[in-house]
Amino acid sequence: MNRAIGIRLPKEILEKIEEMSKTEMEDRSTIIRKLVIEGYLNLIKKKSAEEYIGGRITLSQASKLAGLTLWEMEEYLLSQGFISRYSIDNLEKEMKILK
Numbered sequence: 469m470n471r472a473i474g475i476r477l478p479k480e481i482l483e484k485i486e487e488m489s490k491t492e493m494e495d496r497s498t499i500i501r502k503l504v505i506e507g508y509l510n511l512i513k514k515k516s517a518e519e520y521i522g523g524r525i526t527l528s529q530a531s532k533l534a535g536l537t538l539w540e541m542e543e544y545l546l547s548q549g550f551i552s553r554y555s556i557d558n559l560e561k562e563m564k565i566l567k
Contacts, residue, residue, distance in 0.1 A: 509535070513544055521550060
């Protein structure tokens with residue numbers, strides 16, 4: 469269920485939202501709602517990535533926190549320039565363990 473809230477925005481931002489409202493042919497509330505949702509989704513992905521890179525959570529936990537699949541989380545990390553420290557040696561060690 470949606471709930472109404474009141475916010476104060478700088479005049480410049482509100483003007484840009486008004487412009488966007490005209491070009492997108494949507495009312496101001498819809499544009500603000502989309503911006504808030506998009507901003508939240510981007511922020512939670514960034515936070516999840518930071519926690520994973522910092523070694524505080526696993527990749528699985530990061531993907532769950534961000535609301536992404538493991539594959540999507542890996543793609544996001546790569547798109548942000550993350551380079552895995554997982555090496556061929558790590559893979560070979562894990563393969564030996566599995567045998």
